[in-house]
Structure formats: C-alpha cells, structure tokens
Amino acid sequence: MLRLQAPLSDLLKHWQQHALITPLDRHFAIELAQICDQQQPLFTLICALLSQRLSTQHTCLVIDSIDFDNPFAEEPYHNKDCDFEGVSCQIEATTAQLIEQLSQFDAIGVSGDNTPLILNLDRLYLNKYHFFETQVAAKLQQLACTQLPLNQTALSQYLSVLFPENTVSQAYDWQKIAAATALTRALTVITGGPGTGKTTTVTKLLLLLLSQQSLNIKLVAPTGKAAARLTESIKASKARLSDELLTQFSADDVLLQALNSVPEEASTLHRLLGVIPHSHQFRHNKDNPLRLDLLVIDEASMVDLPMMYKILSALPTDARCILLGDQDQLASVEAGAVLADICIGLTNAEHQFTMRYSKHQAELISALTQQDVRQFIVDNGEQLQFGDSLCMLRHSHRFKGDAGIGLLANAVNSANIAEIGHIWRQGHQELVWFEHQMSPTQTNLGRQQLLDYSVTAYSTYLKMIAHNQDAETEQYSAETIINSFNQYRMLCAMRSGEFGVDGMNASMTMSLNAAQLIQPNQEFYLGRPIIIQSNDYNLGLFNGDIGLILQDKLQDKLQDKLQDKQQPNRLMAHFIQADGSLLKVLPARLPKHDTCFAMTVHKSQGSEFDQVSLVLPMKPSLNQWQLLTKELIYTAITRAKQHFICLGTPTVFERASNHLTQRSSGLGLRLWRQKNR
Numbered sequence: 001m002l003r004l005q006a007p008l009s010d011l012l013k014h015w016q017q018h019a020l021i022t023p024l025d026r027h028f029a030i031e032l033a034q035i036c037d038q039q040q041p042l043f044t045l046i047c048a049l050l051s052q053r054l055s056t057q058h059t060c061l062v063i064d065s066i067d068f069d070n071p072f073a074e075e076p077y078h079n080k081d082c083d084f085e086g087v088s089c090q091i092e093a094t095t096a097q098l099i100e101q102l103s104q105f106d107a108i109g110v111s112g113d114n115t116p117l118i119l120n121l122d123r124l125y126l127n128k129y130h131f132f133e134t135q136v137a138a139k140l141q142q143l144a145c146t147q148l149p150l151n152q153t154a155l156s157q158y159l160s161v162l163f164p165e166n167t168v169s170q171a172y173d174w175q176k177i178a179a180a181t182a183l184t185r186a187l188t189v190i191t192g193g194p195g196t197g198k199t200t201t202v203t204k205l206l207l208l209l210l211s212q213q214s215l216n217i218k219l220v221a222p223t224g225k226a227a228a229r230l231t232e233s234i235k236a237s238k239a240r241l242s243d244e245l246l247t248q249f250s251a252d253d254v255l256l257q258a259l260n261s262v263p264e265e266a267s268t269l270h271r272l273l274g275v276i277p278h279s280h281q282f283r284h285n286k287d288n289p290l291r292l293d294l295l296v297i298d299e300a301s302m303v304d305l306p307m308m309y310k311i312l313s314a315l316p317t318d319a320r321c322i323l324l325g326d327q328d329q330l331a332s333v334e335a336g337a338v339l340a341d342i343c344i345g346l347t348n349a350e351h352q353f354t355m356r357y358s359k360h361q362a363e364l365i366s367a368l369t370q371q372d373v374r375q376f377i378v379d380n381g382e383q384l385q386f387g388d389s390l391c392m393l394r395h396s397h398r399f400k401g402d403a404g405i406g407l408l409a410n411a412v413n414s415a416n417i418a419e420i421g422h423i424w425r426q427g428h429q430e431l432v433w434f435e436h437q438m439s440p441t442q443t444n445l446g447r448q449q450l451l452d453y454s455v456t457a458y459s460t461y462l463k464m465i466a467h468n469q470d471a472e473t474e475q476y477s478a479e480t481i482i483n484s485f486n487q488y489r490m491l492c493a494m495r496s497g498e499f500g501v502d503g504m505n506a507s508m509t510m511s512l513n514a515a516q517l518i519q520p521n522q523e524f525y526l527g528r529p530i531i532i533q534s535n536d537y538n539l540g541l542f543n544g545d546i547g548l549i550l551q552d553k554l555q556d557k558l559q560d561k562l563q564d565k566q567q568p569n570r571l572m573a574h575f576i577q578a579d580g581s582l583l584k585v586l587p588a589r590l591p592k593h594d595t596c597f598a599m600t601v602h603k604s605q606g607s608e609f610d611q612v613s614l615v616l617p618m619k620p621s622l623n624q625w626q627l628l629t630k631e632l633i634y635t636a637i638t639r640a641k642q643h644f645i646c647l648g649t650p651t652v653f654e655r656a657s658n659h660l661t662q663r664s665s666g667l668g669l670r671l672w673r674q675k676n677r
Contacts, residue, residue: 001042001101003090008041011088012048019623020072025051032116036107043105045071045089050117050124056626058664059133059305059335060123063102064095065664095122121666129335132309136338137670139312143187143321144389150183151212156368158211158255162204162241163369172371178391179205180368182322184361185389189300189323189342192393193409194608194638198324199230201393202296203237203262205322210258215293219266222302224532224542226606230266230298231579238262265579266298268542269307273314275537284314293319299606300325305336305667328413329635330661333602337663345387345672356387386671404428405644409637412657415630420657421650432645436618447499450490450613450647451511457488457611458508458597462517465527465550478550478574478582485529485548488611490598491636493627499617499647501598508597524549524571524587531596531603539585540577544603546596547575552584601636612640616648616656628656 004011012026029048038044049071050061067073068091076086091098102108102119109115111134118130125133163176175197182188182205192198209215219234221227238259245255272290274283284290295315297303300323303311315321323339331337346353355376357365362377378387396406404423408431411419424433432453434446461484464476490508494500512518518527532545552572573590575583598615614636617624633656637644646653 001091001093001098002045003092004041005086005088008044012044014088015048015072015074018074020074021048021052022055025055032107036105036116038105038107040105042091042101043107045091046102046124047117050126053664054126054129054335057331057333057335057337059129060125060664060666062664063099063122063124066091066098068093068098121669123664123666125666129305132305132336133665133667134670136305136309136312137667139315140187140342140671141386144185144386146186148184148186148320152368155180155183155208155212156370158208159369161245161255162207172373172394173369174391174393174395175201175204176369177365177371177373178393179208180365181389181391183208183368184364186320187323187389188321189339189390190393191325191327191339191343191390193326193328193396193413195396196393197395198393199233199298200237200240202322202324203234203241206262206294206296207241207255207258209294210261211254214261216291217263217294217296218272218290218292219263219296219298220269220272221266221298221606222269222307223299223544223606224268225544225546226299226302227266227268228577229606229608231264234262234264234266238264269297269303269311270535270542271537273310275535282310282314285310286313288314289316290314290319292316294322295319296322296324298324301327301329301337301339302332302605303338304332304334305338305665306334307332308336308338326638328631329638330602330605330629330631331663335663336665336667337661338667340663341665341667342671343390343392344668346390346392353392355390355392356385358385358388361385361388404430405637405640405642408644409634412630412634412637415658415660417654417658420654424650430640430643432643434645434647436647436649444618446647447507450615450645451507453645454488454490454508454597454613455511455515455517458485458512459515459517460487461485461548462512462527466517468551469526478548479576481550482548482574482576486546486607487609488613489604489607489609489639490613490615491601491604491639492598492615493601493617493632494624495600497617497624499615501594501600504598504615505595509595512597524573526551526571529596530573530590530593531599532590533592533594536591539589539591540583541575541585541591544606545575546599547573547583547585549587550574601632601639604639605635607639608641609639610641611643611645612636613645613647616646616652618649618652620652625655625659628652629659629661630657631661633657 015021016023016026025048028051029044032047033044049066053061070087071089071091074087099122107115108117108119111118111120116127118125118127120130159176159180163173178190178201190198190201206217219230221230242259276283325339327339327343331340346356348354356378357373357376359377362374366372366374408423411423434449437445439445461481464481464484468474468476490504492499492501492504496502509520513520519525526549528549530547532541532543535542549571552570571587572584573587577583620628
C-alpha cells in the first residue's frame with residue numbers, strides 16, 4: 001500500500017529537514033508506533049500526517065483530503081543531495097481501502113473505544129479531540145433543541161418598542177429577529193461583521209429576558225481586552241437605550257427596571273471558570289457547574305475546541321447560552337474553528353450565507369417580529385434544525401455604503417480580486433497604500449513611508465507625556481494618554497522577521513528615538529507600550545492586555561511618606577481595566593511581555609482603533625504564505641474605524657485575500673447532519 005524510496009525513519013528525518021513536518025510530528029509518530037507495538041510503516045506514516053494536521057490547528061485528519069500521490073506536499077527532488085528522485089512517498093490505495101486498512105490497527109478504534117486514535121466520519125482523531133468534538137456537538141444540539149416558554153403577546157409588544165420600524169433600506173430587521181431568536185431557544189448564535197450591532201442587540205435581548213423573569217447573567221470574552229471592550233459596549237448601549245426609552249417611547253416601568261438589571265461587567269473565560277494554579281483543569285466543570293442562568297460569550301471566533309468543551313461542560317443543565325462573534329474573522333490560535341463550524345450550515349451552493357429555519361421557528365419568529373421569514377424555511381426531514389438557533393446580522397452601521405474600509409472588507413471577505421484592485425485604485429480617503437519599493441541605495445521606500453506615518457500617529461500620546469514632564473501639574477491623565485495611544489496600531493501577520501512584530505517594533509523604537517519622542521536607554525523607558533503575553537491572576541493582568549510605562553506622580557501625602565523620597569515619580573506600568581479603573585504595576589512584577597508599537601493581527605482581535613496599518617512581507621516564504629489568509633486580511637481591515645493603511649504589494653495582498661483558511665473538523669457535520677463543505 002505504501003511506495004517508499006527510502007526507509008520511513010530516514011524519510012521522516014528528510015521531511016523534517018525540509019520543514020514539511022516538525023520535530024514533534026516525527027517523534028510523535030515514532031513514539032506512538034512503539035508504544036502501540038505497531039510495526040507497519042503505514043501506521044507511522046498516518047500518525048505523522050495526523051500530527052502535522054494538529055500542528056496547524058486542525059482537529060483531525062480527513063482521509064479523503066490526503067493527496068495519495070504526494071502526502072506531504074513535497075517538491076519533486078532532482079538534485080545530488082537526495083538519494084531519490086521525484087516524490088519520496090506514495091499511497092497506492094483508494095480512500096475506502098485506506099480506511100479499511102486503518103480500521104485493522106489495534107491502536108485505532110471507533111467512537112467509544114479507549115484507543116489512542118479514533119476513526120470516525122472518515123476522519124482520524126486523537127482520542128481527546130474526538131471526545132471534545134462529540135461532546136461539544138451534543139451539548140450544542142441539546143441547547144438548540146430546547147425551546148423556551150414565552151409570553152408571546154407581551155414580548156411582541158416589547159420587541160416593537162425596542163426595535164421600531166427601521167428606516168434602513170433592508171428587507172429585514174435582523175437585530176429584531178436575533179433578539180426574538182434568543183427568546184425562543186436555549187442556544188442563540190448571533191454573528192455579523194463589525195458595526196452590525198451585535199452588542200446593541202444583545203443588550204436589548206437581555207432587557208427583554210429580564211422583563212419576563214429574574215436571571216443570573218454572566219458576560220465573558222476570551223481575553224481581558226475583549227472583556228473590557230464588551231463592558232464598554234454594554235455600558236454605552238444601556239446609556240443610549242435609557243435615553244431612547246425615556247424620550248422617544250412611552251415605555252413602562254418594566255422595561256426601565258429590566259434595563260437597570262442588565263449586567264455591565266464582563267470577565268474572561270478563564271476567570272469565570274476558575275483557574276487552578278499549575279493545572280489545565282478549572283474549578284468549575286461538569287461536577288461543579290457554574291452558578292448562572294444565562295452565559296453570554298463575546299468574540300466566540302477566538303474560542304478553540306478544548307475551551308468550548310470546558311465552557312459547555314460547566315454550564316448548569318437548565319442554563320442558556322448566547323454566542324456572539326464574526327465567523328469571517330481569524331479562527332482561534334489553538335485547535336478548531338468552532339464558530340465557523342457552527343455557521344457552516346448557513347452557506348449555500350454559491351458560498352453565500354442564508355438563514356435556515358424550520359417551519360415552526362419561522363412562523364414563531366414572524367409572529368413575534370412582524371418580519372415574514374417564511375422564505376427561509378428548509379425542510380430537512382429528520383435532520384436536526386440547528387439553524388433555528390442562528391441569526392446573522394447583515395447591515396453595518398459603522399461604515400457608510402460607499403466607505404472605503406467597508407467596501408474593502410466586503411471585497412476581501414468575498415475574495416473578489418477584481419473588486420479589491422478597483423477599490424484601491426479609487427483613492428478612498430480612508431485607505432492608504434504604501435508599496436514595497438527599493439531605492440537605488442537599497443532603502444525600502446514604502447516601509448520608510450509607513451514608519452514616518454506611524455511616528456506622526458504615535459507622536460500625539462508621546463507629546464502628552466512630554467508636556468506632563470515639563471508642567472508643574474499633570475495636565476493629561478494616564479487614562480487620557482492610554483486612550484490616545486490606542487487611537488492607532490500597527491499590525492503584522494507574523495512575529496519574526498523584518499516585517500514581523502519583532503522587526504517593526506525595533507524599527508519603530510529607532511524611528512521614535514530619532515524623532516526625539518522617546519529615550520529608550522533602559523528596558524522600561526517613559527512611554528514604552530507593552531503587551532502582556534501570559535495571564536497573572538494575582539495582578540489582574542491577562543494575555544493581550546496593553547499598557548504604557550508612565551510616571552506615577554504620587555499625590556497622597558501619606559503615600560509620599562511611605563515612598564522613596566528620591567524617587568517620588570517612579571515609572572510604573574499603567575493599564576485600564578475592564579471596569580474602567582486604572583491599574584498600576586511595578587515593571588519588575590510584570591508577567592511575560594513585549595513592546596507593542598506593533599502587534600500581530602491575532603492579538604488585535606477584540607480591539608478597535610481609529611487608524612490601523614497592516615504590514616505584509618515583501619517576498620513571503622512558504623511558511624509565511626500559510627499565515628497570509630483571507631481571514632487575516634479581513635480581520636486587520638475591520639479593526640480600523642476611520643483609516644486603514646497597508647504596506648505590501650498588490651500580488652501579496654490579492655493572493656492572501658484569495659487564500660481561505662480551512663481547518664479540518666467534523667463538528668459542522670455533526671451539528672448539521674449533512675456533508676461538511
């Protein structure tokens with residue numbers, strides 16, 4: 001069944017040397033074969049392929065996705081350094097024959113078996129990932145099938161108050177439909193791009209739920225930054241809604257009292273579940289469930305499969321769950337793409353999204369909202385009606401119809417290469433393009449233009465710091481300075497290299513120093529931005545938190561007496577917490593951190609900035625091309641509210657926009673009971 005041009009042990013080393021597999025992939029395959037006493041090369045080979053998929057955040061190996069003629073995507077070898085020519089390994093079998101052969105290995109079992117590997121749905125899993133996937137699917141299905149009792153007359157009236165006749169030129173008020181969906185099902189998934197009103201919608205639907213009964217509601221997000229943004233958004237939504245209820249509508253006291261009960265403070269998933277030091281387990285689990293009635297998870301696209309399992313396992317049996325997120329954003333850093341898998345059943349043959357309701361749900365939503373959604377009825381026979389729990393928001397309130405950022409984001413999201421080029425050539429004022437061009441002196445002109453632009457953008461907060469230094473009294477508060485810094489951010493596709501986070505941070509430090517805006521003569525210099533890389537629950541700092549090194553001007557006389565008289569204005573790391581308060585930490589106590597003039601696109605998820613610049617490599621390597629995807633470009637663009645700047649080449653931008661992230665999984669298949677697209 002295998003055609004090998006050398007012993008498999010030699011080929012594994014060869015593939016590792018050519019970066020086709022990692023050292024972990026090679027050792028995993030060899031060790032598992034030895035532990036399971038499997039001598040056949042096919043078993044070792046398939047283990048290496050599985051590990052390779054897991055290394056790139058897939059949760060399984062889809063058997064029919066293997067290229068049998070070239071399993072490791074080798075370049076044909078025709079040189080004296082190789083002992084063979086062409087491709088070194090081929091599998092001489094059909095998919096059915098390979099599946100049959102794999103099922104004969106003792107180490108590969110079926111669902112429910114206590115074996116290291118599981119073969120299920122023509123996919124090969126590590127046992128733990130198969131367990132995570134099946135448990136997540138079962139819990140989501142159970143929640144989706146749970147219909148909630150409701151006072152249809154009262155809720156229909158309240159929906160009309162909170163979602164008055166819309167003046168936007170769209171056939172449906174999807175925010176109103178999303179709120180109604182949450183009233184009818186224990187699971188609600190609300191997806192949509194930036195500015196589509198996910199947080200506004202969830203505030204209104206929480207108000208509606210609380211108008212009917214008292215609920216213990218928890219708001220969470222994957223990171224501290226995302227939790228802070230959720231807190232800010234809920235507070236702002238409540239303030240706007242309060243004004244609307246008091247001035248525009250003749251609302252009764254029930255709605256106003258319910259609005260006051262809507263929670264505002266969000267926490268991280270880790271804090272909610274309860275971290276156990278030096279353990280991957282949490283205090284809350286299936287045996288010690290969370291004490292809540294409703295859990296709202298924002299930025300759900302960032303939640304990986306193992307974490308989603310832990311969250312759902314910790315839910316009480318009668319609890320509800322609402323997931324918010326943008327399924328088109330980057331998937332989680334770790335294994336899986338849970339939100340994308342949940343939404344996969346909404347895609348049609350043209351890869352466009354459309355709602356899918358059962359007849360009962362469509363009629364119920366229509367009655368509650370006076371929005372006739374019966375055209376979205378899909379007769380699935382005996383299939384589960386998972387679509388009854390989903391709603392996609394379509395209209396962006398952030399970008400005008402002709403706004404460059406919105407147009408570019410939509411073009412990238414649909415991989416419309418011709419439209420992408422057209423939008424850039426139109427010269428929208430919100431879009432700025434810097435192209436990689438080498439001068440006769442080998443200076444990258446585009447890179448220098450971006451650095452000059454960034455120096456100007458960052459100079460505002462640095463001048464505030466300098467002004468405070470010169471003034472007798474502090475004119476700009478730490479909060480004001482941090483907010484000013486957060487108006488602009490440089491984003492990179494990768495960490496290392498000249499055009500990665502490390503290279504651009506170093507270049508920005510040099511450029512700002514040359515402009516005499518900073519003095520980086522010590523590790524923690526005044527004005528240095530830092531991003532936290534690991535959680536510290538004692539300090540209240542979390543992975544992704546961003547702060548500034550600022551002077552701590554001690555005002556309190558008692559504090560003055562307790563501090564070192566020779567250092568009354570010592571440097572401290574300042575962070576704005578989720579509740580809006582200021583956290584000051586001695587630099588020596590900071591957990592792992594980096595400079596943050598530039599950050600990765602992944603780390604920027606859950607954040608928004610007035611201006612965003614994206615740095616793309618000039619000549620990407622093979623490994624870098626794997627990172628340059630449509631989702632990465634789309635996520636970077638949609639972090640910007642007013643201006644988007646890109647350093648790159650048209651070829652790299654367009655090729656990346658046409659590169660769709662595909663993570664192998666069986667979750668979508670289990671949820672929708674149809675062939676996974």
